[in-house]
Structure formats: structure tokens, C-alpha cells
Amino acid sequence: MENVLRPLIVIGSSLILTLAIGWATDRLLRKADERDSDTPLWGLLRRGRIPYQLVLCAALLRGSYDQAQLVQRHQTAIGRVLTLVLIGSAAWLVIRIAAAIVETSYSRYARAHRDVARVRRVRTQVELIMRVVSAIVIVVAAASMLLTFPAMRAAGASLLASAGILGIVAGVAAQSTLSNMFAGLQIAFGDMVRIGDTVVVNGEWGTVEEITLTFLTVKTWDERRITMPVSYFTSNPFENWSRGTPQMTGIVYWQLDHSAPVEAMREKLRDILRECPAWDGRAHGLVVTDSTPNTIQVRALMTAKDADDIWTARVTVREEMINWLCEEHPYALPRVNTADAVLPAHWPRIPSQDGVRHRAYEQPGTRRG
Secondary structure, eight states, X not given: OHHXXXXXXXXXXXXXXXXXXXXXXXXXXXXXXXXXXXXXXXXXXXXXXXXXXXXXXXXXXXXXXXXXXXXXXXXXXXXHHHHXXXXXXXXXHHHHHHHHHHHHHHHHHHHHOOOHHHHHHHHHHHHHHHHHHHHHHHHHHHHHHHHTSHHHHHTHHHHHHTHHHHHHHHHHHTHHHHHHHHHHHHHHHHTSOOTTOEEEETTEEEEEEEEOSSEEEEEETTSOEEEEETHHHHHSOOEETTSSOOOEEXXXXXXXXXXXXXXXXXXXXXXHHHTOTTEEEEEEEEEEEEEOSSOEEEEEEEEESSHHHHHHHHHHHHHHHHHHHHHHOGGGSOOOOOSOOOOOTTSOEXXXXXXXXXXXXXXXXXXXX
């Protein structure tokens, strides 16, 4: 009877104690979150209740399993498994706690500062720092797990002795990966590009959605994702429309007839922009920038607070102006003259070689060869 009750008491007590401590801790965190709702720390810490309970359960079972006297032939193996679970869950808990602290610090900074560019820069740095911390914790946890095996401890001295050679080999083999990691840190702290920035890369316009230590994801306007190594942004030129201030100037071109009413178009542009919510009111203008024998090039200029609004303002101005020209001034649209020119009657007609008379003319006093 004792052989049955002892394992049940030991294991059951560990499980019940784990659940009781986990429930009490969760209640305390919930009350703290309700009392201090200005900070998200307590609510974020509640996300770590699963690894927290795993740590408690693994620690209690590891400490009391010898008293259970259950499956004594495999006691060493079971103890090692419990140790591995304890190390893994502890690493998981540390990552959750670090993420909660980092996220809380970022939330306070975002509420205290109204500069969107600075907030995005801090967000990029915080996310990359969190990834570095997670990687370090995972590596330490994996190393601790390996050291629980006697064979690994015996080989530790030889591994340390050959660490220099292994480091050189690993550095050569993972040269591109290491360069991307250093490029990721350079982007985070060099303020080259941030999460939420509007960029143009390889002719594609989009918003930076994610930055890691090795790659960067750009979400295009048509909801595609472009993933590229972060080293691209440290070795190739690219356009960052959010660098400094997000305010932008947009341009719209038209090819029109020489008779186009430029002054009336200036007034119409002013009316269109006044009714366009995307225009920020800073500047606008309309000028003739070029001319050809058949058309003139008219350029309209307008401003907006960011890249999204400047796109909206441009397409609105282009569409409204074309509709207005079609309705009010159709003669201003480009035309191809196909009718014969009306020339003075005293200019002689010249017959063609096939005997058909065309309206081809030459000026008086000239001679055809």
C-alpha cells in the first residue's frame, strides 16, 4: 500500500501546489493590472503563467521525485528529463518576462513622445534588442541542457581548446549570416530605416513591416511582401520617404494642346485641392514646363503630410482636372491634325508621278527637281 500511496502523494502534492501557486500569482497580477491600468506590465506578465507553472512543477518534481521511489531503475533518466524541462521552461519564462519589461518601456516612451519618427526608431531598436536577448537566452539554455550529460562535460575541455579553430571555420562558413546580423544591428542603431517607414526598393513602393537580425520585410501597396537581407540596405541605395519628416511634395503631368487655358487650370487646381482632404495646405502650383511642336507639358504641384496622402492627392488632381478639361475645354486635349491645310489659291498644285493629283504644294518661286 505504501508503494502506491507514496508516489501518489508526492506527485499529486507537486501538481496541486503548482496549480495553487500559479492561481494565486495570476490573481495577484490581475488585481495589480486592474489597480494600475496605466501600465501594461502586469497584464503582459500574465502571459508567462504557462512557463511559470512549468518551472514550478518541474522544480517540485525534481526535488521530490527521489522520495516517490517510482521506477527506480530509470530514476537517473527521469531526473535528467525533469532537469531539461526545468531549464527549457526557465528560459521560456525569462524571455516572457524580458518581453513584458521591454514592451512596457516602449509603451511609456510612445505615450510620452509625440514624434512619430523617434517612436518608430525606438520600436525598431527594441524589437531587435529583444531578438538578441532571446537568442542569448536560447543559446545559454541549450548549452546548459548539453552540460547535463556527462559525455558533454567530458568533452568540454577539448571543445574549449579547439574553440579558436571552430570559430574561424564557423565565421567563414556563415559569413553572409554574420554580415546580415551586423547589418541588422547597424540598421537598428544607425537609424537608416525603421518599422513603418515608406521606402522604394528596386522600383517597389511599400512600408517596412518587419525588421529582424537577418532579413527585412516590405509590405507593398498591393499587399505583397518583399523579403530581402538587411545587408541590402547597408550596401545599396534606396529611397526612404519617411526619413526626417514624412511630409511630401507630389507632381502631376499632363500633355495638352497649345491652346490649353493655363490660367483657368491654376484656378481649377486651387478649387480641387481645397476640397481634397489629403492636401495639407502648405503649397500648390501649376506651370508649363516643356513644349513640343504638337503639345505642351503642364505640371501641377501639391503637398501632403505623408506618402499615403500625397498619393491620394495626386490621383484626385489628375482625375478631376481631366474630367474638367473634357467637359469645359475639350479643345485643350492633345489632338492629331488629319485635315488638309487651307493654303492660298495662287499656290500651284503639283501632280504626283502616278497621275493622281494630290494637295501637295510648293511655294511660288521654288523649283521641283
